[in-house]
Amino acid sequence: MADLKSNFIGIESPNPFWLASAPPTDKAYNVNRAFEAGWGGVVWKTLGEDPHIVNVNGPRYGSVHSADRRVIGINNIELITDRPLQINLDEIRQVKKDWPDRAVLVSLMVPCEEKNWKGILKQVEDTGADGVELNFGCPHGMSERGMGAAVGQVPDYIEMVTRWCKETTSMPVIVKLTPNITDIRYPARAALAGGADAVSLINTVSSIVSVNLDSMSPEPSIDGKGSHGGYCGPAVKPIALNMVAQIARDKETAGLPVSGIGGVTTWRDAAEFITLGAGNVQVCTAAMTYGFRVIDEMSSGLSRWMDEKGYRSINDFVGLATPNVTDWQYLNLNYVTKAKIDQDKCIKCGRCHVVCEDTSHQAITQQKDGVRYFEVIDKECVGCNLCVCVCPVDNCITMEKMAGGTDPRTQQKITDDYGNWTTHPNNPMADRSAPAADHS
Amino acid sequence: MLQKSSAQCGLDTDLHPPLTPHEAAVESDRCYFCYDAPCTTACPTDIDVPLFIRQIQTDNPSGAAMTILDENILGGMCARVCPTETLCEQACVRQEAENNPVKIGALQRFATDTLQSAKDHPYTRAAESGKQIAVVGAGPAGLACAHRLSMYGHAVTLFDANSKPGGLNEYGIAAYKATDNFAQREVEFVLDIGGIELRQGQALGRDFQLDALAEQFDAVFLGVGLADVNDPGIGTQPLAGVVNAVDFIAELRQAADYSKLDPGKRVVVIGGGMTAIDAAVQSRMLGASDVTLVYRRGAAHMNASQYEQELAQTQGVLIKHFMQPVGFGGDDRGNLSSVEFEHTTLDENNRLIATGERTSLDADRVLIAIGQNMEVQSLSAVSLDMQHNRIVVDSERRTSHPKIFAGGDCVAGGEDLTVTAVQDGKMAAEAIHRQLG
Numbered sequence: 001m002a003d004l005k006s007n008f009i010g011i012e013s014p015n016p017f018w019l020a021s022a023p024p025t026d027k028a029y030n031v032n033r034a035f036e037a038g039w040g041g042v043v044w045k046t047l048g049e050d051p052h053i054v055n056v057n058g059p060r061y062g063s064v065h066s067a068d069r070r071v072i073g074i075n076n077i078e079l080i081t082d083r084p085l086q087i088n089l090d091e092i093r094q095v096k097k098d099w100p101d102r103a104v105l106v107s108l109m110v111p112c113e114e115k116n117w118k119g120i121l122k123q124v125e126d127t128g129a130d131g132v133e134l135n136f137g138c139p140h141g142m143s144e145r146g147m148g149a150a151v152g153q154v155p156d157y158i159e160m161v162t163r164w165c166k167e168t169t170s171m172p173v174i175v176k177l178t179p180n181i182t183d184i185r186y187p188a189r190a191a192l193a194g195g196a197d198a199v200s201l202i203n204t205v206s207s208i209v210s211v212n213l214d215s216m217s218p219e220p221s222i223d224g225k226g227s228h229g230g231y232c233g234p235a236v237k238p239i240a241l242n243m244v245a246q247i248a249r250d251k252e253t254a255g256l257p258v259s260g261i262g263g264v265t266t267w268r269d270a271a272e273f274i275t276l277g278a279g280n281v282q283v284c285t286a287a288m289t290y291g292f293r294v295i296d297e298m299s300s301g302l303s304r305w306m307d308e309k310g311y312r313s314i315n316d317f318v319g320l321a322t323p324n325v326t327d328w329q330y331l332n333l334n335y336v337t338k339a340k341i342d343q344d345k346c347i348k349c350g351r352c353h354v355v356c357e358d359t360s361h362q363a364i365t366q367q368k369d370g371v372r373y374f375e376v377i378d379k380e381c382v383g384c385n386l387c388v389c390v391c392p393v394d395n396c397i398t399m400e401k402m403a404g405g406t407d408p409r410t411q412q413k414i415t416d417d418y419g420n421w422t423t424h425p426n427n428p429m430a431d432r433s434a435p436a437a438d439h440s
Numbered sequence: 441m442l443q444k445s446s447a448q449c450g451l452d453t454d455l456h457p458p459l460t461p462h463e464a465a466v467e468s469d470r471c472y473f474c475y476d477a478p479c480t481t482a483c484p485t486d487i488d489v490p491l492f493i494r495q496i497q498t499d500n501p502s503g504a505a506m507t508i509l510d511e512n513i514l515g516g517m518c519a520r521v522c523p524t525e526t527l528c529e530q531a532c533v534r535q536e537a538e539n540n541p542v543k544i545g546a547l548q549r550f551a552t553d554t555l556q557s558a559k560d561h562p563y564t565r566a567a568e569s570g571k572q573i574a575v576v577g578a579g580p581a582g583l584a585c586a587h588r589l590s591m592y593g594h595a596v597t598l599f600d601a602n603s604k605p606g607g608l609n610e611y612g613i614a615a616y617k618a619t620d621n622f623a624q625r626e627v628e629f630v631l632d633i634g635g636i637e638l639r640q641g642q643a644l645g646r647d648f649q650l651d652a653l654a655e656q657f658d659a660v661f662l663g664v665g666l667a668d669v670n671d672p673g674i675g676t677q678p679l680a681g682v683v684n685a686v687d688f689i690a691e692l693r694q695a696a697d698y699s700k701l702d703p704g705k706r707v708v709v710i711g712g713g714m715t716a717i718d719a720a721v722q723s724r725m726l727g728a729s730d731v732t733l734v735y736r737r738g739a740a741h742m743n744a745s746q747y748e749q750e751l752a753q754t755q756g757v758l759i760k761h762f763m764q765p766v767g768f769g770g771d772d773r774g775n776l777s778s779v780e781f782e783h784t785t786l787d788e789n790n791r792l793i794a795t796g797e798r799t800s801l802d803a804d805r806v807l808i809a810i811g812q813n814m815e816v817q818s819l820s821a822v823s824l825d826m827q828h829n830r831i832v833v834d835s836e837r838r839t840s841h842p843k844i845f846a847g848g849d850c851v852a853g854g855e856d857l858t859v860t861a862v863q864d865g866k867m868a869a870e871a872i873h874r875q876l877g
Binding site for chain 2: 066067068069324347348349350351352353366392394
């Protein structure tokens with residue numbers, strides 16, 4: 001049996017699944033239920049200074065659904081905790097006492113002044129919490145007051161606040177990053193420079209989920225008005241994976257522990273984050289959609305997959321996919337694939353044909369001998385994979401690597417040699433003196 | 441098989457209950473929006489099925505209805521009575537993929553019901569053309585023809601022999617396929633376009649003649665259907681209890697109170713088409729204790745789809761194959777008491793032959809549903825080319841007379857389906873419009 005035990009920057013938990021700082025971790029009641037269900041840890045919903053903030057009294061969440069109302073994404077305009085600081089601190093102390101084997105971290109957000117950060121850290125330390133997470137991520141509400149994403153969008157501030165915190169506390173400090181920035185590596189580097197033990201990402205993506213076409217109000221609508229909310233759930237996972245990978249392969253931040261967040265819904269999502277360099281994952285929307293019991297699927301799925309692959313611990317596969325994330329310029333241009341349609345599986349919907357015909361390379365037939373017949377024309381196929389993407393039948397269309405011979409489209413001989421853009425004859429910047437290297 | 445829901449079966453209960461908006465959203469999401477979609481190819485009226493389903497999926501059911509009605513103005517009835525399992529849904533790629541096609545018929549009903557629940561008629565007429573066209577028969581073919589002609593601005597006089605318009609939609613299909621007086625509501629919807637004068641109780645050959653019609657009008661469309669019933673050819677004395685299935689269904693459809701109808705106790709239905717199934721199932725629903733449907737060939741040869749056959753069986757109808765009627769037995773008061781059959785088989789050339797073996801089924805009622813035929817004498821005023829007692833038409837539905845067009849069950853080579861009748865009427869209207877243009 002695979003061991004799901006996690007040790008993330010010295011914080012131990014029975015599994016790598018933490019609940020992210022969010023509504024599910026707002027109170028002891030919820031957190032106790034989460035731990036009973038089996039969650040490895042929680043990041044307590046962000047504490048702020050008294051007087052505590054208030055939330056809107058209208059809807060806080062908006063959603064994007066599939067036809068069957070499966071939640072694809074949720075956005076929210078809920079702020080940090082709206083309870084007095086002392087109540088939260090007391091509950092945190094009790095929960096940590098009751099659940100000594102679980103990770104209990106505390107998310108924090110106070111004004112960007114040294115005394116404010118240092119003041120609250122002392123109070124948190126006193127609860128026995130395992131660590132803190134600096135909320136530089138929330139894009140809505142608090143950012144208007146110079147906190148949350150407003151800090152996370154200025155690397156200098158990130159470094160400054162992180163340094164204050166590290167100077168003040170012996171607790172591990174995780175810096176939570178906002179994706180609402182052009183290049184995630186800059187805030188990550190700043191967190192590292194400030195001494196962060198880890199970064200966690202992504203926080204929510206600034207968003208408007210929909211517009212009510214009768215009232216002309218964005219949703220969720222508060223008395224006819226909407227605001228910019230934070231988007232999360234399965235829809236944001238690709239954005240999060242990308243940013244985790246960017247940090248993992250950046251020369252400066254490589255090795256900086258990452259807690260992966262963003263649309264983790266299943267064990268597979270978690271495994272993907274971890275293979276791209278995350279040391280653990282944090283979950284919110286899946287729990288908010290289905291309840292805490294999803295942890296059972298996540299734990300058992302991850303454990304089974306690890307057994308199948310022979311990974312005994314989480315660390316065995318952290319970052320295994322990271323080296324395979326590369327710059328476009330290093331992709332092997334001599335790798336030639338052609339789509340292949342399995343005629344036994346084809347149900348003849350014709351989608352591959354029409355998308356190729358209308359929007360790509362006219363490389364899929366429509367008819368043969370007067371009947372519907374969809375077949376790839378190798379002479380035209382550029383191997384783009386669009387047909388695979390749109391085919392409704394799993395594994396019906398596959399991309400097959402050409403091994404030897406000549407590409408009928410380009411008349412170029414297929415070679416096993418690696419060749420990339422850096423040395424390509426069409427590249428005016430090519431360095432023709434050096435053989436193509438697969439990474440720089 | 442029997443995938444369409446039929447749990448709640450009853451004469452006044454929808455055989456297929458309408459979809460709720462959420463069910464429609466989920467079902468429409470199953471459509472793959474196929475290219476050159478096989479469902480559309482399979483539809484006799486060429487409805488752009490993927491488009492209308494996508495319109496439902498995007499919360500535009502009225503737009504979906506227009507996509508349907510543009511091609512098939514009786515899309516509401518066709519959604520209810522089309523044998524989708526042998527047409528669009530059989531062609532659905534999900535049938536091939538997983539034996540579970542998109543419920544196209546149910547979605548079509550969802551769209552057309554939505555649009556028709558709004559009172560306004562969605563089509564407007566072109567400016568009056570000054571042309572007068574006679575349409576004979578207010579069944580599916582005639583209604584479709586009349587509507588399309590009216591759209592083009594032509595003035596239509598719609599003759600119908602019955603007291604209510606609608607043809608077989610009103611008189612000839614099972615009650616549970618068109619509940620809530622849908623046939624009449626749909627006729628009203630069609631006529632709401634205006635420009636169509638309905639003359640009821642007017643029978644061709646009796647109240648007016650075809651030659652006069654062809655002279656008075658710029659064009660004539662015949663959608664007269666099949667008013668005669670085939671005779672099983674068993675020369676016996678008339679017995680009480682020997683009933684034509686179409687008469688039984690018509691009586692049932694017009695009955696104000698089903699409890700006043702006597703379906704018989706032991707019913708034998710002879711035939712293998714939709715009428716036979718409709719008659720058998722409705723006999724059971726009216727309370728007949730034993731209903732046996734007898735067909736002279738096998739299950740695969742029946743005109744009724746496999747779905748319809750299974751529907752009958754789940755309603756308690758016993759289906760017997762390879763038997764043909766040879767005589768009726770009666771009691772001394774002139775009531776039917778039994779039906780005599782001889783067993784049949786297929787020879788090596790697939791021809792039906794009698795085996796010589798005989799079976800007698802006790803029965804107090806026999807419903808004969810071995811097909812209908814044209815009342816050819818109604819056309820006698822004009823000599824039209826005929827084939828097997830059906831009117832011969834070309835691809836434009838033009839008869840051998842240049843001003844007379846025809847469609848629906850009365851033309852040769854038809855499929856006896858509502859949907860093909862609608863297509864005939866539409867095609868004929870287009871041809872008439874071109875001709876008069």
